[in-house]
Amino acid sequence: MRQLLIALNLLLLAAIVGVGFFWQPEPDRTPMPGTQAARMVADVALAAPPAGGDFSLDGPKGPIALRDFAGKLVLLQFGYTYCPDICPTSLTILAQALGTLTPAELARVQALFVSVDPERDTVARLAEYTAFFHPGILGLTGSPDRLAEIAGRYGAVFSRQDDASAGGYVIDHTALTYLIDAQGRLVASLPHATPAGQLAAEIRKYLSPN
Numbered sequence: 001m002r003q004l005l006i007a008l009n010l011l012l013l014a015a016i017v018g019v020g021f022f023w024q025p026e027p028d029r030t031p032m033p034g035t036q037a038a039r040m041v042a043d044v045a046l047a048a049p050p051a052g053g054d055f056s057l058d059g060p061k062g063p064i065a066l067r068d069f070a071g072k073l074v075l076l077q078f079g080y081t082y083c084p085d086i087c088p089t090s091l092t093i094l095a096q097a098l099g100t101l102t103p104a105e106l107a108r109v110q111a112l113f114v115s116v117d118p119e120r121d122t123v124a125r126l127a128e129y130t131a132f133f134h135p136g137i138l139g140l141t142g143s144p145d146r147l148a149e150i151a152g153r154y155g156a157v158f159s160r161q162d163d164a165s166a167g168g169y170v171i172d173h174t175a176l177t178y179l180i181d182a183q184g185r186l187v188a189s190l191p192h193a194t195p196a197g198q199l200a201a202e203i204r205k206y207l208s209p210n
Contacts, residue, residue, distance in 0.1 A: 050155030052186030080117035095134035096196035
């Protein structure tokens, strides 16, 4: 009996050691604040679709409202002129897509670049910045509270991060391109770096008659 108990104990010990050897806990993949993974969290799909809706902001010649473009397809991006890489990439792709449209198609489209950095981005600076990419892109901005309210309705977020190497601070922000139809309804949002050809195809899809 004693030998049987010893044998059973040895088998149990071997089983425990085997489990400990082969089982490894799942590593924690939660992005740390400030990492690229954490900064892209804003681009994941939302549980409920954002409401969108009309808004008014400051443009180069005074207040500009979304309803001013009724009858046009509006392409909306949030960003800022001091953005080191995300915004230049997004605007370059947007300009390429606009460049593939016919004059008749382009007349039915309005691209808006909303700056979430009103402290540094004046309407004059925005006008110069957007014109560098395409003359059809209109730069807008407003007060921080107004920008936060509008961004929230479109499912976008932005957050200032102190960074001495980048002129004092950078702004992490959602990098989607929002499509707003001729009736002012938010109908689609495309992820950052969507190819220009795909973006142009989406534009033409919403320009086509029902």
